[in-house]
Amino acid sequence: MNRIKSALLCTAASIVGTATAGAADLPLKKAVPVEYVRVCGAYGAGFFYIPGTDTCLRVSGRARFEAGTIPNPNRAQSQGDEYQSRGLLRLNLDARTQTGYGTLRAFVRAEIASRTGTLLASGTQQRIANAFPAFGQDTFGRVQNFVVADKAFVQFAGLTAGRASSFFDFYAHDYELIGSTGGSDIASTNLLAYTAKIGEGLSLTLAMEDPMFRKQPVYAASVATAAAGVGLPSQFIVGTTAPTPVILTTAGFAATGVTFLDAVQRSRMPDFVAALRYDAAWGSAQISGAVKDVNVGGFIGGSAFGTGGAISNDAAGALLAARGVRSGAQTDYGWAVQGGVKVNLPMIAQGDGFYLQGAYAEGGILYTGYTYLTGSYLSNLTPVQGASFQQYVSDAVINPITGKLELSTSFTVVGSFLHYWSPEWRSAFFASYGEVNYKRGTRQAFSLLNGLIGGATPPNAFTNPAGFALSPVLRDNAQIIAGVSLIWSPVKDLDIGVEGTYIGTSVIGGRVADQTRPITVNGLPAFTVSRYDATQIRMRVQRDF
Structure with a gap:
């Protein structure tokens, strides 16, 4: 038995020895090296x-809560909201790679928000497809969410392509919480631009920008709407026959019928923008210019004005053709200029600065930013919910007598001062003034044809001059906005602030009917106003990272 055990032990030992020797002949496997994330110091902190690449990336973002109130005494016509709030999430990705042509950059930003209240639940953002509303009986127009690609652009060798801020803009509400002053501020548009450095601190940018983000509607007499809503052809007086002709002779043109004109602006060419900018230790300065088209389509086929939208060959048609209107379709060209300067004021306190900016436009209200608080992409609306009259803010008007486009004019001036009381406390003081004006005689033209077009136009200037004088339709109007804020930053990248704003909207000359008190005496409004004043207060808690 002992012999058997000894034989087994010797056999096991020889097997183990053989296996060990064989293992010594096998190649050793090295562990896969772990590549640790390395800091990239070429582009600043956070990259x-x-x-596995030579691309530097920075991930950043924002969390924000806002709440505000604006008095609204009008409880009729679905009015009466006073409180609003918003929660916002922002995520940024900034990727940069050094190449032989310079830095190759891609920047993307997504924003997601939930908003309530008629001030923060923005109709402007819905009209531009940046947001979607709730549809409940009580929540319609009062609850709104949005998920939007706010930025997505590539920069390379002076080229910028994608969704980015307009190069026309300068101040862009840099110091404000609410961002309500007049002044161009198209935060996101689709563009293709080239920027060239032409001197120390001096650069010139030429850009093609998407026209749809800068189009205010052309005002026509009335808008035909279906159950789905808006964007259909507008009624327009140019006709030769009607079942019951109404004769109104003005400037040699007998308007005896009604036809329809496609007054919705189409995207036919990009806006062309140029900006000359200078940056130095003392601050910055910029001069911007833009050219855009304002267009309307032809007469609707099969209308009273001939088939296929063409002008019929008769006396009325000949008169319109002599005025340059041959098919209804027209294009005119608007333009805008803007100048601004920013001055750093460290001699007052570290971080202090002052902006001053002015803009003027013909056929380009969104280039002056006149509608920034009131709202955009509608031809007329109230400055705030519950206001007593409508502002008319169209890029152009179709004169119903001549059939021609007439461009509106607008301008804004804005100033803003930021002051640090201490490293943790700061305030902004800001104010703006703006106007929009229409060509003289256009309102009278609409009033002459009121019997044909309906209640969308002012009362007749000749048969009802008192009613005409009190109509808000196409009235020149002005708006002044002023405000102040106080912001506390107890730690880096945390802001807790409150801001108060005054908004004064007025018609330029005369008075208009008070739409919140629709009482008439002898056919005339019993209550009239010349301006509407409002205030709003908003607070914010914001953390950037």
């Missing part, structure tokens, strides 16, 4: 190398 790191994406593992």
